[in-house]
Amino acid sequence: MPPGNPGRFVRSLAAFVLLSAAILPAALEVAAPSPSAVIGPPAGPLADRAAPAPDRVDLRAPGAAPSVEIRRVGDPANRITLVLLGDGYTAGQQALFREQADRAWRALMDIEPFRTYQNFFNIRRVEVVSPVSGIVEGEGGRPTDTPLGMHFWCEGTARLLCADEAATARYAGEDEGPQYLIALANSTEYGGAGGTGVTTLSGGSPDAGRIIQHEIGHTVGDLGDEYDSAPTDSDYPNLSSMDADDMLRSHAKWWRWIGATSPDGGGTVGAYRSANGLYRPTADSVMRTLGGSYNLPSREAIIEQIYRRVRPVDAAVPAPGPVPGHPRLQVSPLPLEGPRQLKVDWTVDGRPVVSTAPDGSWLDTAGLALSPGKRVTVTATVRDTTDWVRDEAFRDRYMTRAVSWTVTG
Structure with a gap:
């Protein structure tokens, strides 16, 4: 050590x-x-x-x-x-x-x-x-x-x-x-x-x-150390006992990222063997050398752990469920830093409708022109579309939330 x-x-x-x-x-x-x-x-x-x-x-x-x-x-x-x-x-x-x-x-x-x-x-x-x-x-x-x-x-x-x-x-x-x-x-x-x-x-x-x-x-x-003298425990999302070919064959570890260009300066994501015998995703990263960046598999792991604890949308207004009149329905996606924001899609009885809000966060139901007595379900779906996550099953389960109201004409 x-x-x-x-x-x-x-x-x-x-x-x-x-x-x-x-x-x-x-x-x-x-x-x-x-x-x-x-x-x-x-x-x-x-x-x-x-x-x-x-x-x-x-x-x-x-x-x-x-x-x-x-x-x-x-x-x-x-x-x-x-x-x-x-x-x-x-x-x-x-x-x-x-x-x-x-x-x-x-x-x-x-x-x-x-x-x-x-x-x-x-x-x-x-x-x-x-x-x-x-x-x-x-x-x-x-x-x-x-x-x-x-x-x-x-x-x-x-x-x-x-x-x-x-x-x-x-x-x-x-x-x-x-x-x-x-x-x-x-x-x-x-x-x-x-x-x-x-x-x-x-x-x-x-x-x-x-x-x-x-x-x-x-x-x-939940990342492991990537440097040469680290213990030989591969039970971390950024460490593996398998090389790139084995990961691709078995769909294991960071197999989805093999061949991607990593923004951390570590080159292409692959399987780089450390002196302790374990493989890491890139030649270098912050988990190997201070002052570096997280490689792509590590970024995905961090984002996934965040979303296991935080929903992509705060409370909706009004509260989901039946709503009287023809109110403006609003969701509050958690804001991201930078130009990319969480995506909001609106549907009425499953049919897409376009929000007039600049950020898509609200829908004015007065503009739906519902016939008297007609009841419809309005749904807002908030989704994080980041390309830093490639596990689509995880995206669907944790990084996507739908909020629905029942509106009567």
């Missing part, structure tokens, strides 16, 4: 925190950690630990830290909330935590597919005050009394940065919908972890933005 590489716990049962962030399994089934592809040497000196500790309070009590909604783009019940928490930041260092937290989530939203799908995420910050500055950094270091218990050398791996998942969940509290927890350590050391109940990174590392881009790939996309 090369030095300078933080790792991740594989297949933690707390990988995704649903609805009640305070409820976690009593015992997590975790395998031995594997290093993640944070390539390069540690950066920077140790964080300054000279800040005085505040008066002692029960810092681990639920609700002890203020929660700030810093970006709300839609109904939390139909968004994923990213909850950013800090550990080892004293009362006088909260401004530093805010700055580093903002830098982290903005870096995440600067990489595809998160850039395009950024409006599927609300962002909340929890300002946890620590009685001491900094976290445990050295091997065998004496634990400090930080609220989230963050420390390096987790499971004997130098750059594996772990947190107390139960304590982090208590501080995070609950949202109406799903949420992911991201814990920043007050450290300039180089490290992080992903794929567990808490994604971690060193808030003060010069590579913090690139680290979160890699680690969140584990957590959100």
Whole structure:
């Protein structure tokens, strides 16, 4: 295991925190950690630990830290909330935590597919005050009394940065919908972890933005590490024990993408053998080298995991079902960043009709010219047509939603 590489716990049962962030399994089934592809040497000196500790309070009590909604783009019940928490930041260092937290989530939203799908995420910050500055950094270091218990050398791996998942969940509290927890350590050391109940990174590392881009790939996309020294576990959407021909023959893994030109600079999607014997989709990606991009199979995996948690349309107005009079029927597709938006198709008793709305989001039923007493079913179908997904069965099941009303003339 090369030095300078933080790792991740594989297949933690707390990988995704649903609805009640305070409820976690009593015992997590975790395998031995594997290093993640944070390539390069540690950066920077140790964080300054000279800040005085505040008066002692029960810092681990639920609700002890203020929660700030810093970006709300839609109904939390139909968004994923990213909850950013800090550990080892004293009362006088909260401004530093805010700055580093903002830098982290903005870096995440600067990489595809998160850039395009950024409006599927609300962002909340929890300002946890620590009685001491900094976290445990050295091997065998004496634990400090930080609220989230963050420390390096987790499971004997130098750059594996772990947190107390139960304590982090208590501080995070609950949202109406799903949420992911991201814990920043007050450290300039180089490290992080992903794929567990808490994604971690060193808030003060010069590579913090690139680290979160890699680690969140584990957590959100369930992606594996693509570098040569990674463990030989192929149970990830971007890793395979089969070559390209075998994938095509068996319709396995990323077979739909074989031969496609990947936008990550890794060339054509195929099966590139790593030194550990596993195949990866492209020559390089962010899951192999920091600062890269997600290859196409990895982008698809991330988008699919997002859509398993978020519907493509918010509540319709009026509510679906029988409606009196001849109202304007409206749906609210989740907005994408960029020119491409979700597609909306309207039908009346199964026959296509054209919406006069510029974005197709509403239909004026007064213009249907229904004869008195005639009852029709009006349906709006919202669909994500992105070419970053090639699994059409998945698109039909998760990325398409139909809303229907009954209108009487």
